[in-house]
Structures are given as structure tokens and as C-alpha cells.
Amino acid sequence: MQNNGVKITKIKITEFRRFQNVEFDIGDCITLISGQNGTSKSTLLGMLCQPFSFGVAQRKSAGATDNSKYTSNYHGQKLTEHKDLTGNLFIYTCENVFRLSKLHDTDPTKYMYRLYLKGDCITKESPIYDSGLLVRAQRRGEKKQIRFVAGPGISSEAGEGNFPHPVIYFGLNRHWPLALVKKMKIDSDPEIDAESRNWYIENYNSVLLLNESANQAEFITAAESTKRDFIGVSSRDYNSESFSAGQDNLGQILTAILSYKRLKSNLGEKYQGGLILIDELDSTLHADAQMRLLEMLCEAARNYQLQIVATTHSLYMLDKAFNSHLKTKIKVIYLKREDDRVVDSGFTSFDEIEHNLQVKATVPKIKSRDKVSLIFEDDVSKNMFFGIIGGSIKKYLNQVIMESLNAGSLKNLAALSARVPELSKVIFIPDGDVKSNIKKKNNLIFLPGDKRPETLVYECLYNLSEADPFWHACSGTGYSKQFAIVKYKANEKSKAWYKNWFKEQSPFWGKACKIAFEKWADSNKEMCKRFCEEFFEAFNKVLPGTLPKETTQKIIDKYSSSSVEEEDVAIHDTPSVCKKEKSKKTKVANENMQLSFLTQGESS
Template sequence: MIEKIMIKKFRALKNLEIGLGENLTAIAGQNGTAKSTILGMIAQPFEITGKKEKDYLTEEDLKKSLITSKSFNTKFKDIFKLSPVHDSHGESRGKEDHYHYELYFNKEDEIIYENPLQVKGNPRDVPPYLRLVAGKTRDAGHGNIPYPVIYLGLSRIYPIGESQKLENKDDNLTTEEEEFYKEKYKNILLLTDENLEKTEMVEKEKVTTLAVSTTTYDWRSISAGQDNIGKIIASILEFKRLSEKSNYKGGILLIDEIESTLYPRAQEKLIEFLNQQASKLNLQVIFTTHSLEILERMIIDKKYSNSKVNFLTKKYGPLVVEKTNSIEELRNNLLVLPTGSEKKIPKINVYFEDQEAEEMLKNIIKTKSILQYCNFLVLELGAPQISAIATKINELKNGIIVFDGDCKISKEKGTIKKNMKKHNFYLYLIGDKSPENMYLDYLDSCSSSHDIWKKTLRSYGRQNYLDNAPLKTKRNRENVKKWYKEDKKYFGTDMNRLYKTILNEDKNLVEEEERFKKDFVDKLKKCYNETYGMIFLK
């Protein structure tokens, strides 16, 4: 497995280190930052045909594993487009290290005869103007390493609709493979209503692809995005077949501009699929991308902890790899915005009965990277009134409604539950009281010697509380809210000091808070996905 590539000199690239993840590796950056060149450099030192003594897979094993690919090797001319002026003897004559890079492997293997593996280029005066040679010497058994590689270039997305010559034939998939293909195809593209019928091999002008027909249209009508997904899944199936061979050691799948022709959510579903398969098949998936959705997911989501993002930039002059975990910095670079510029983030409306409920939620969900996706709105209505209109007004129907905790035991709880039956995104705050009454009941229970008066509320003693708080017998909605509004300045931002003190003394509330957090974030993600077709990943 490749750990990193060190580029000493290759065209405009000089002294660059590209780290590779165990599962996924993203190579990102603006156009003209040599992303595709690096992809090709990784592919070139590997070759397996099954015809050489050092090949650990037989020619028959390799052939039987192919579906749409021609081989498990890459062709130099399919990746590099070279210049007779800059890539021939002309510029590089006499410069031994004009093309020189090294691959580092994270573990020794009998097929790895040299670590790091040196790769150098021999310029020529005739096409393809350059030959890359692996290994320090030309000793027997050296040269390219016998390891299966599939390279998917942009020719894979040549539109079926624009092809002048098309030919289809039956694929050689097993029933299990066809079911795998259909399941993953539908899952990535979120085709909930499509009934997939038959998969077919399609020969188009540039490449062979794996397409599928449905009950309403056949493979000739599929979009470029559907075609793209079909080709990628077919490549995974090829490695899946290889993995069943006893001598299989792993492989490399390289994809240029992985997000091409795919909408944002499908991009995220695709890398989720590839991450799972990479882990199962001992496969390194390395791709180039401009997709902010893909980069954000890989940087923030913990499931991609075995993956890496390399961001190439010319912002400082010479091309460098920017070492950052900030999606904001990458976004600003790709959008050519000044550092510190903020992109307007789409938000989900979150509705509350009153301000007290909004402030309690901010104490529960303290993470700014979650809260930034929320637009808080106070309705100043009771729970029964809100529930009565929750599914009749689009703004409420498409948002999240947070009821006070007392709704769980109120006499109207049956009515609220019935009204909210068709609303997917509502929940109750912790406890079984409204926030303001929870605070009052707790302070009532604190004696004069309680630490809260000495440590937490130094400027607000029990006497102040008794003087300002409404009597228990007169705690109507109006009096309680008046106390909250006038005295909350003594209890920290949004009553946070009092809220923390209560939770420190009540383990049941702590457990309830954890359940609420998970429930709220789950609902926010689902609501965000339904509304905007994408998911936030903070």
C-alpha cells in the first residue's frame, strides 16, 4: 500500500509530498494544478499481466476478472498528453533528474523490491516523448511492480447520446453481481422509484461501460451521470472478482474528476460507497476533484479517518500542497475569495413556543458548527396552536418544531401527538416542565447554604431570588416570563450557568440531554437533505 509520493522534479512540480490514505485519497485544487498528472504518476510504476514470473496472479485470473476494463494496467498515452517542445530532449537534455519521483510503501511485501521506489523519466524526440522507468537498476525482477491498477479518465463520461457508434451485448455478470450493481446504482443516485431491469455491456466510441435499462427507458437514454456511476461500479466489481483469488494482495483505483456529471448528494453517496469497498477489498481509491461537498465530507466526517485530502495551490507562487483541515480555506481558494470570506450557508428553520425554549436549546446544542445550519424562530404560540397549523403551513411543515418538555405530560399531549402525526421533524425539550419553570423549581429547592449562591451566582443571592421570583401560588405564565426576562442576566448567557448546575446534579437529565442531542442532529440532517439535496457534515 502506497503511503506517499515524493516528487523531486516533474514538469512544473518540484519538491512536493502527496500523502495517500489507506482507503480514499482526494487530490484537489484549481484547474492547472497538475492533479491529473499526479494521478498518472501514481499509476505508471505498476503493471501486472499474469505472463511474467513475478506476477502473483495468472493471466487467466486477470482476464476472468475483467468486465468493462481492457486490463489491470494503464497506458502512458491514455494519461499523459506530452509536448514535443517541453517534454522531449529539447528542454531536458543532459538533466538526469528532470523527471524524478519516489513512491513510499507503508509495509514490506515480496512484490516491493525497493522502498522507496524510484521512478525516472527518459525524454525522447519521438512520441510519446517520455518513458518512465521504475527502479534504481534494470536488474531481473525489477521494473514495474506487479499490482492491479484501473485508471478511469474523463473518456469514461463521453455521453452515450453523442456517440455515433454504439453496440450492446450481454454482460458476463453473475446473478449476485447484477444485484450488487443494481443496489449500489440505486443507492448512489437515490433512485427510489426506479425499477431496474437488465444490465448490459455497452461499447461506445471511447470506452466500454456497464449500463442498465428500466421499465420506462433503456440504456440509450441514461444520463452521463448514470453512465459515470455504472463505469465506477463495474470497476469495483472487477476488483471484487480479483479479491476472490487466493493470491490477491490489493489494488489501486484511480478516478479523474470523480464528481463529473453528478449532483452534490450523489457525489457524497459515491465516496461513501467507495470508502466501504476500499476497506473490504484492500483497495486504495485515489481521485482528483473540485467538489466542495466531497472535500467537506472527507475532512469532517469521522468515517473518513483512514483517508486523506491533498490540496494543491499556486496561491503563494510555486505549486505547493496546502496542509489544512479547514473546509472554509479550501472553499475560499476554489471560489477565489479572500481569506476570511464566508459563504452563505443554507439554513433550516427551527421553531419554538417562546424565547426561553430557544435559549435552552442553545445550552443543549453548544456546537457552533451545528447551530450555523439553524435559523431560530420564536412563534409566541402555545403547543396546541402550533401543532394545529404545523402541517398546513409550508414553512412549518418543512422546518423543525421544538416543543417544551411539559408537552409530554400536559392534558393536550394527545391532541399535539395527533396533529403532529404527519410531521417528520419535531421533538420535545428535556425535562417535563417548561424551561422557565424548571429553573424556578430548582432554585426553590436550593437552601441558603447551597453552593449555587456562593459560587455560581455571586451577585444574586437567595434573598434576591425570594424578592424577585413570583410566589408559587402566583406563578402564571405572565409572571414567570416576567421574572425570566428581568433576572436572566444574573444567570449567564441564555441561563447557561444555571442550566449547567442543574445538569450536574441530575444524571437522568444528562442522559435525556444526550438523547435529545442525537435526535435533534439526526432530524436536522434529514430535514437538510430533503430541503437542499445535501447534508451538512460538521
């Protein structure tokens, strides 16, 4: 059974250049590090490769067998005997990635971080199993220059240096043009097995989307330190000497993967995967090739237990990391500068990254809110509704007046709503005078009271005292009960009479007759409370979870209790019974209410 290999799980940085008290999770498969220029992306790559060493290549113990205290997996093996296909060791340090400044990188106390690892070969007995691998700086003798050392803690013993793990790093020097290489050797028959050659050509053609079945692998040796050796391609009409920068770049990455393929074959069961670090992964490749490269790297990481960490500025690659079938295999770290520090941006979407990389901002879109439509018999019914409910939920409602339809028609429309999708978000609200003749439905509720709104308001005002603050709160000059009620006399008050009376009085009651309907609601709290509860219940069935509970409860509470004693106002079929003399306590309360009404006026 194939093991999962050794993987970095997290880097926790105490301090390192612009990093301070920050940590980053590293993905098992591919991790893309992105950010604007100057956000220490390459520095982070160097920090990842620093504490690994596949064998000892320097000083007195160079070429010694492995004796790591972190894992016994490679004990007794000379790991430096294993080299990649270009003849280089699987060893890189941060100095291969970034240059240490003689002016600024001098204080060893300002460089410390931990690398946390996992793998089948790292047992609980390992000194880094829980605490990770500590990397810190120390001076090089008497010089001001610093160097980095690794260990389980501040002090370390033999076998407690770097962790034995193979690393290949690609910097931007891989793009050094072949045209500038003075000496170059091409081997058309490289010592590469047929399976690897076929794999190379297949993936080369696939990533670049080429239809060149006659391509053959060849090996390029550049006799200059500025250019890496790599496997290239010879076709019918060109070879590696005329490679474009993109072809060159891809060839080097494919060569690295084949190096791990060979290492896996050579180590057998001892193989624990490896690490590939790439600066500017997308560089020189067109958009579709970038996507295909990501797909190829994901497959290679799975087949050879590789962990691939790369920097990129490619919006195309980053978009695919968030919004394609590869999103479960790609981890994105986006770095951001805050003053003189570099931090984890915390971005969780491609949209945030795109805006930051392009230094742009977008005005937030106003989201269209789902609304419930209310259908009333007429404008007076609508005004009564809002006089009771108030205006706090208007943004959740569409109001429709259907003066051409009577209550029976509204009932029939309500019955159709179960079969007509367009009516699914509609509540029908006829006047209360028809409730005894029409059966209630989920989306059909009646205004409170058993009469038309015009009649209910008339009877309410009829029963008011002439000293009630209501009369002073109304707009206009000289408005009184005598003007509004006593002046109007009729032996028989018909529907038309009440409507005409209401129409003549309404200009004195403010916008939408708010003063009159609020007075009626205040005089009939229990009735209004039941109506509010019925309406909110109907609303939540039509559009669940939309109305804020605190808003609806506040409206209901308005009719549930009062801080002052209130008279019990009865609504009669005819206005023949007047109110009794108010108690002294009620008069005090009315005086307070008057002050409130006087501040509303016409603006209400």
C-alpha cells in the same frame, strides 16, 4: 484471514513539472486531490499509476509469467490473462492520464520521484521495502521525447521494472455522450453472476436515491475508442441508451468495482487489492449522490482492499471529507500554486479549502473573551484598584459599581455565588476598613489598608515632604502640600469630611485619580504586593488559565524590588507623625521620579 492488500503510502517528488522537493501521504481508503485549476492534480494521478503493471503487454516479453523481484506473490502467473469486465487489462500509464509536451517535457533530468508501498506480500527482503520504487525519465533513443521507467534505483535488472499491481483509471472521456456514439451494442443478458447484478442495481439505486426495484443490469458495448464499455440499467420506461451523464458516470465506476470483485474471486489468496484512479469524481452528480458515492466507495475499498484516489473541485465532497462520519476514511491533498511551483497547501480544515477554491478572504472574527466581573463599593474604590493593578488586565475584566450596596451586602452576594450561576464569574472587592468584620472568601477580597481609600490617600499625602515630586506631578497651577493638607483643618475628621476633601482634591490628580493612587501604592509596596497576589489567586479560581502569567508576574514584581533605596512609610491612625528628613540618596531618587511624574500630567 483477509489481507490488507498493497497500498501506496507516500509519493516523494524530487522534480516533476511544477512539483519540486515535495511529498504527499496517500490514504489507505480514499484520497481526494483538490486545488484550483492548473495545480497539477491530473499530473499527480498519472504519476501514481505509472510504476504499476499487472503483467507485460508489450514488446518481446508480452504475456510472459511474472518474475518480479519486489514480491513473489504472483510468480509464475500470466497476469495479462486477467482483464476487467470491459475486456481491458489492469494496466495504465501516465500517458493515459496526461499528454507529454513535445516542447516542454524533453529534459529527462527534470523528472524523478519515489513511490513508497506497503503490503503483506512486500517483505523486508524486497529491494523496495525501505527505499520505495524509483521512477525517472529517459530519452526514447535519439528522439527528444522521454519515457518513464521504474526500478529500485538508477539501474535495474530483469524483474525490477514496474510493480505488479492492478490499476483502473477513469479520465473525463468517460463523459463522452452516448448520443455521439455511432455504434452501440446492448446485451440484456450479460455474463455477470446474479450476486454482482444485484449488487450493481442496489448501489445504483442507493447512490442516485431511486425507488426502482424493477431495474435490471445490461451490458453496453461502444464500438468507439472514445467511450468505455460499462454495465448499464434497463427499467420499465428507459434503458442505457437514454442514460444521463450522471447515470453513465456512476455505471462505469460500479463496473470497475465489480471488475475487482471478479479479480479477487479469480486470484483467491493471491489477490492483493487494486488501485482506482478517477479524474473529477464528483462530475455530473448532484450533492446527495456525491455523499452516497463516497459512502459506497469506502465500503467497496474495505471489501475489496481497494485504494481509491480521485481529483475533485466539489466543496460538498470536501466538506464531508472533513466534517462527516467518513473523515477517518478520507485523506485530502490540497494543491496550491506558489509562483511557478505547485506545493502542498498544508490546509487542515475545510474552511481554508473553501476560501481558496472560491478565491475569497474573510476578516477574522474578534473572539469574545471570557471576563471576570469586579464589584466595588464605589468609583473611588475602583480607581484605587486600578491605581494598584494598572491597566494591563482591563481587557479581562468587567467593572461594576454598586454604590447602593455596602460591604455587608457584597459579602452576602459572594456567599450566594456558589448557588447562583450568574455570580460564578464575579469577584467582590469591598474597602479595607471592613476586613476585620467579614470573613474572607475565594471570591471576596479586600482593598489594601485598614481604612477607606479617601482616608488612606489623605494620610499618605499628609506624610509627604513638601519637596516630594508628587506635588509637581499633579495638574493645575500652584498645587502644593500647603494647599492640599495644611489649608484643611478640622478637630475631628469624619467619613464625610474625608470624602469631601477627596472630592475637592481629585481634579488635580489626573484621570481616575491615577497620580494619587499610584503614589499611595508606591509608598506601600509590600501591602500592594500581597493584594495583587490575593487578587490573581481569586481570579484564577474563578476563570483559570485566562490571565497571562508574564503579565501578572510583571505587576507583582513592580512591588517586589526597587533600584533605589526607599524610605519606610508608615500609615498611622492619625496624621500626627511627619516623616524624617530624607537621606541624600533618597533625594536623588526623588529628583529622578519627579522627571517621570512631570511627563505624565493630565494625560495619565
